[in-house]
Amino acid sequence: MPRVTFTRNLQRHVACPPCEVAGGTVREVLDAAFALYPVARGYVLDERGEVRTHMILFVDGQAISDRRALSDTVPEHGEVFVMQALSGG
Amino acid sequence: MSDRLLVSTRKGLFTVGRKGPGAWSIERVSFLGDNVSLALADPRDGTWYAALDHGHFGVKLQRSDDQGATWEEIAVPEYPAPPEGAAEEKDWMGRTIPWKLIRIWALETGGADQPGLIWAGTLPGGLFKSTDRGATWSMARALWDDPRRIKWAGGGADYAGLHSICVDPRNSDHLAVAVSTGGVWATEDGGATWELRGQGLRAEYVPPEDTYNPLNQDVHRLVQCAAAPDRFWIQHHNGVFRSDDGARTFSEITNVPPAVFGFAVAVHPEHPDTAWFVPSTKDEKRIPVDGKVVVARTRDGAKSFDVLCHGLPQDHAYDLTLRHALDIDASGDRLAFGSSTGSLWVTEDGGDHWSSISNHLPPVYAVRFVK
Structure with missing residues (x-):
């Protein structure tokens, strides 16, 4: 199953340790992760379900291309990293 | 009289308490390191609310049932x-107006007869209501859907923001709100329908034909007198204005010393002719005139003003007081204001004498008495 890791900076606000969840797209994987950590959803995605302006998501080291629908594919053993983008720093 | 202040700053929420005459000190720091844009203490049930802006992680609301000892995140x-299928909205500068929460810029309680009802003003230009102490929120759609809303524009931010909400103590369904920039709007049916008010407001920064267009007005702060609710005071981008008819019409006040520019205004809860301002050198500089921090007070409806400076720095002081950083308590004797350079002052005699609480806080965004 894909593995999701949230930036350590988010842990200060919401406990969301790395997790392994099912899913074949970023949307499916994140939905599964947010089922475990519901409060974390609003810290990563906005009310449209899109990636917040100054957040960035990587799948196996590549920044995702679809920040709105989150349709990028996640391999069976893919690593999803949820990070802060330097743009907001 | 209020003995406590909530001070929202760039790096946390400070609870300040009165220890004796003129002696106030910090009792507690909540959310240390986090950007707290606004706080509200609800006098009806004792609940405290704090709006946080986590930058990357977005805007959040926290609620405390024990005066700040513990907090829980709410919606x-x-x-x-x-x-569906609608074209993206563009403002007059061609920027897309996001239908997304960017900032909480006003937090007010509903009327005394509406326990648990909270109003929130937001950026971009939204008004929201919660009837369950912030557990759920609904937008005042009639205001958002008014076609004139598209003409609102960014004042102090990229997008228009709703920063002042006045609930009429005579009728909780009567609200007046102010937008920077977008003027003064009022409802008399709890938000179902809205009227653009503010005739007489004057904007220096628009083409001449729009100078008196109520829609173009950059109201920095709107306040209402509790005992005489038809009296409103405005600190505007280029002046000070007073209304005696429920914000329908305003007259301009040009004699505020040492300047008519500023962000904050407070009105006495019982005496509508008494109001306070924190003037600055006008918009291109935004620093105290001559490096002296002063408060301007009128007690005769703006016929005349006192310049209050006892206890305030008068030499190379560059404190700027933002729109929510001046407050008055229910007695009308105690006021407090903070600055963008981390100073905080309080008076217990209507401004004749001021005491410094701190000069080393993070930038102060909002000051609120616990009433």
Whole structure:
């Protein structure tokens, strides 16, 4: 199953340790992760379900291309990293 | 009289308490390191609310049932989805107006007869209501859907923001709100329908034909006198204005010393002719005139003003007081204001004498008495 890791900076606000969840797209994987950590959803995605302006998501080291629908594919053993983008720093 | 202040700053929420005459000190720091844009203490049930802006992680709301000892995260206002297939909204500068929460810029309680009802003003230009102490929120759609809203524009931020909400103590369904920039709007049916008010407001920064257009007015702060609710005071981008008819018409006040520019205004809860301002050198500089921090007070409806400076720095002081950083308590004797350079002052005699609480706080965004 894909593995999701949230930036350590988010842990200060919401406990969301790395997790392994099912899913074949970023949307499916994140939905599964947010089922475990519901409060974390609003810290990563906005009310449209899109990636917040100054957040960035990587799948196996590549920044995702679809920040709105989150349709990028996640391999069976893919690593999803949820990070802060330097743009907001 | 209020003995406590909530001070929202760039790096946390400070609870300040009175220890004796003129002696106030910090009792507690909540959310240390986090950007707290606004706080509210609800006098009806004792609940405290704090709006946080986590930058990357977005805007959050926290609620405390024990005067700040513990907090729990609650829901934030969420913008509705734009109509299916609709073109993106553009402001007059061609920027897309996001239907997303960017900032909580006003937090007010509903009327005394509306326990648990909270209003929130937001950026971009939204008004939201919660009837369950912030557990859920709904947008005042009639205001958002008014076609004139598209003419609102960014004042102090990229997008228009709703920063002042006045609930009429005579009728809780009567609200007046102010937008920077977008003028003064009022409802008399709890938000179902809205009227653009503010005739007489004057904007220096628009083409001449729009100078008196109520829609173009950059109201920095709107306040209402509790005992005489038809009296409103405005600190505007280029002046000070007074209304005696429920914000329908305003007259301009040009004699505020040492300047008519500023962000904050407070009105006495019982005496509508008494109001305070924190003037600055006008918009291109935004620093105290001659490096002296002063408060301007009128007690005769703006016929005349006192310049209050006892206890305030008068030499190379560059403190700027933002729109929510001046407050008055229910007695009308105690006022407090903070600055963008981390100073905080309090008076217990209507401004004749001021005491410094700190000069080393993070930038102060909002000051609120616990009433």
